[in-house]
Amino acid sequence: MSNQAYLELQNIHQMFGSHQALKDVSLNIQEGEFVCFLGPSGCGKTSLLRIIAGLDTPSSGELFQAGQNITQTPIKHRDFGIVFQSYALFPNLSVADNIAYGLVSKQFSQRDKQARVSELLATVGLSGSETKYPAQLSGGQQQRVALARALATSPGLLLLDEPLSALDARVRAHLRQEIKQLQEKLGVTTIMVTHDQEEALTMADKIVVMNQGVIEQIGTPQEVYTHPNTPFVAEFVGEMNFIEAKNSGDGLMQSGTLMLQCEPSSESMFGENVKLAIRPEDIRFNGHEDDKNSLNAQVLHLEFLGSRVRSLLQIDDHETPLIADISMNEMSGLNLAQGQSVRCQLPADRLHIFGGHA
């Protein structure tokens, strides 16, 4: 059973009227994994989560959890805990009653219940808040209570629907870590829906990037960031400069009068028209004139971003300017100024190639 996925989605389609929210989505999730569904709003990530939870039924396709077909199983008979974006805490029940809400139907004794509630509150770092009401808690605290309530029945699957989006930046960064640590400790298979790439990159074991109802890429955060499969992934996760080019073979790409050398791996599969891409932090400034892909550029604009400086570069003989990020350490050596000419390099091993006119 070791190589059997804990959760298996097979060819899920979802139609809302004439709008196709999900197109042929298939996905395997291993036990204990932390998976993020990442994508812009309307990409179908929430629809997919709702299907996994049983809140919606897919138009077609099947869903297996721990080997059981649960496609048509009512929510009641599924094994999951869920935290909604709004938390959906019961406002008239105390924190303890909220957390114990699911314990009642499972024939827990009063003492067991209390013990479980204190244990869960300790786990989420809110010991002693039993008698408070949700309205008396901060957003971050409410979020933890919602998490504790979802975990109370020890579900095999934890679903998080944009759990951090209602919080301010500092609390969000803090909770991000906490949730991840908690998940590792409990080992519960977790699916989180988010539109925040930073959240996905820092928390997930596996990221599922979605766009317009289809999965664009599945991979670890590193894979998705360093080897994006499609221009969409490249642009949505992190930032990316794009250069339209023609494939001249042998790894040589021509964009206008510019010739760029790429890794000559398998460029033949891309066809004639390609899109080259490079991340702002991958553009180098300390190279020599005779390096590959070394170019002359003019600094159009500089923007101070704290730990780094963002520059807008007009490459000679090339229309669209490129964005390049320079760390403050490097900056102190370069001493760039607006309007200045500079030598920059687009390293061949950092250039991504995408086929077609996508």
Next chain:
Amino acid sequence: MNQSSLATVDQPKIKTSQGKGSKWLSHRSLDEWSLGAVLMIGVLALFICVVLPIYTLLSKSIENKAGEFVGLANFSHFFATPSLYNAINNSLLIAFLSTFIVTTLSFLTAYGISRTRIPFKGLFRTILVLPILAPSLLPAISLVYLFGNQGIIKELLMGESIYGPIGIVIGSCFWTFPHALMIMLTALANTDARLYESAEVLGASPIRTFFTVTFPAAKYGIISVAFVVFTLVITDFGVPKVIGGQFNVLATDIYKQVIGQQNFEMGATVSVILLLPAILTFITDRWLQRRQSALLTSKAVPWVAPKRLWLDRTFFALMVLVSVVIVGIILMAVYASLVTFWPYNLSLSFNNYNFDLMDGGGWDSYWNSIQMATFTALIGTGFIFFQSYLVAKLKGFQLLKWCFHLFAILPLAVPGLVLGLAYIFFFNAPNNPLNGIYGTMTILVVCTISHFYTVCHLTATTALKQIDAEFESVSASLKVPQIKTFWRVTLPVCMPAVLDIASYLFVNAMTTVSAVVFLYSYHTSLASVAVLNMDDAGDIAPAAAMAVMIMLTCMVARLVHWLLGNVLLKHTQSWRQK
């Protein structure tokens, strides 16, 4: 190992290919099915209590006495009879006049309460909505004592008679005013200070600010008030019955046709004509509500009225004037009920409260009313709230919910008089299996709940929509039955709305005349009907006394509502505090 994993993957595929029938059954759990069944019962109940009676009424209007189809013959007969046709003109005149007066007054007083810095706003507000607690017959009776043949200030009319259009307009304005005021207050409550600041910064004069900022925001409220008042007046028959004299209006016509001449077909015909303005109002109101919601943004900053000495003084004077008129009319009725024998023996006594000595059902009718109002409040609130809950929060059952919503909105477009008549046609038919409830307390309760259904349904729906949409999903994921979450969370959270509905139903059941006047029997006479009958028999002082009793009872009910809301709920709803 390998085999078993293969098996688990293969099995379901076989299952789906053979078991399509059970597929749609299985994705709902048992308690979802049982709640769906309750919703089904609700749809059926509304179908029987609202849709079928109205359908019967409509079909009666195109039949003759023998029950044969005659097309529009009844209608052409109606328009060919000058006295009947005159009723339309009269009704329109009364309705237009009252609408103009009430809309203007309610806008001004609502402005005074929400947009000026006059003192005693709470007191004024309480006084201005007092008429809602009295049956519409009370102002009419009061007017008889004030301006009637032996009225104490009849000289003010300078020879004009109160029995006729003047009396009907004043009486109608009195009892429709609180309804208008409440809509106006809501319309004027939502202000955005930023708009006023922008207007000021841009150098707009106060008058220009009023016409470019204040008025547009309240526009839909004003239109809504105009339509509501128009419908209330044109369909009311209490006031014209008591003070209308020889002045015929549509509503009294129905009453005369049915009760006086037993001409049910013509009654149905007039009813259908009376349905038209109500339906027009209904459609306009739906349309307005869709537009109104788009006006408000969540970022609005409430506006605080600046000190405007002359404006505040003017409005204070107006509020005092309107309050004096309202209190005066109410006190006149109270005084008249206590005077031993108007106008010859002005000593005070409770003689007029010996209802058992008069025609009209005596004290029994009062206790019947209490019983009817209590049942209406208890059963009505329970049924309405739970059904609204199912419509708002149960998963699936789209078609049932759509039907339910349609049926629940329908009563708003049906005047009480029309509904009462429809009930006679439907429930009194010998071949109706529900014929047994005709003439009992049950039909009064059912009719009253149906009559006031829409407002309650909308109140409940609004309250339910304000609570988190995911409660049911959360409780399902925690394996808690939905009904338990209703009991532990939804109901307690919506308690203020539940109390509002109960109190609304009780007060309306106490004061309503229009629908029940066709449906009461000798054993189930009601207080509000007794007012009408005693007045008809010339016992005007006892009629005033009964009207006062109804008003006092409603005041007590409102007090209980207030106590429950402010004392009991404050205690159990500590979670609302931050």
